[in-house]
Amino acid sequence: MKFNTKVIHGGQKPDPSTGAVMTPIYQTSTYAQISPGQPMHSDYEYARATNPTRTALEHALASIENGARGLAFSSGLAATDCLIRMFKSGDEIITMNDLYGGTYRMFTKIFKDSGIKFHFVDMNDLEIFESLINENTKLVWVETPTNPLMKLVDIAAIAEITTKHKLLFAVDNTFATPYLQKPLDLGADIVMHSATKYLGGHSDLIAGALVTKDAELGKKLHFQQFATGAILGPMDSFLVLRGIKTLHLRMQRHCENGQKVAEFLENNSKVKNVYYPGLPSHPSHELAKKQMKDFGGMVSFNFKSGEMEDAISFLEKIKIFTLAESLGGVESLANHPINMSHASVPVDKRLEVGITDDLIRLSVGIEDIDDLLDDLEQALV
């Protein structure tokens, strides 16, 4: 099946009990047993372990990412937490110096006393990255494109190194989605999603996902999830499943609108830098063309003045774009990273990577492009 068919049919079949074409919302915590330890249906005993609506979503996730096993979590961070808990004191994890704020907060605050050592590096410098690998290194974790600076890393090049050193390699594929980029095909072992964003696609739920290339690793992670409990409920599983069915259509429009917004901003006299992989001025534009099918709907920019006041004034003036956290929904959103999504990153760390006071991140939605450009124009005066 091609991707545009997989989003609708991948891993899906009519519900076996009634033939319902759409998977029902199985709002149940438990399942009847015929005799103690002998459930009526061998796959279902208690819903922390399995629920048919979640199972249907997990099959869809595995299908669209070309993986062996999908797992649906109560949030993106719960998915990340489940994976990191596989490691123990003394293990080392190499990751990037430009990460989603919540991931950075988890690695530095929650796992601070776990004995797991995290290295935060520029993953575009493959030599420095490889020089950090030692016998304790267990996992490499990347995000590409990054939030909010839209930096890219070369998944295939990193996979070559992780394969050579027999390390697990995980990619946060939230920004790109499998419509644009398939990390498992490029050599990664695990894909993570904040399904809250493009997979759900309608800003109406919080959800996360892990997809593994290897069924055995998927089984271990499922045990970990079952034993710790951060599962996705049936209603939200249904909504993510429904969101995935239009992922390809939404992404296509997000990309078209994103490109036009980026070009518009690049030509505006008040704007200094525009961070969008679809612009030839983006430092990884060539890599983006190679690694991604298109360039997505996330665009960040800052002001020639460098003044935070300009960013605030813009954010107070926008009308069609809504000033709000999050991204990836059908509606356009704007975010001020230093006060919102990245407030948990220390000032020196965020300035080091370029998250300045005047930086704005846009999640370009699927509205009419003329209305979006008019809105930006009036907010930039």
Ligand SMILES: *Cc1c(COP(=O)(O)O)cnc(C)c1O
């Ligand atoms: C939002 C986000 C997360 C966290 O996901 P939640 O669903 O909010 O827990 C992780 N990574 C990226 C890139 C995100 O944008």
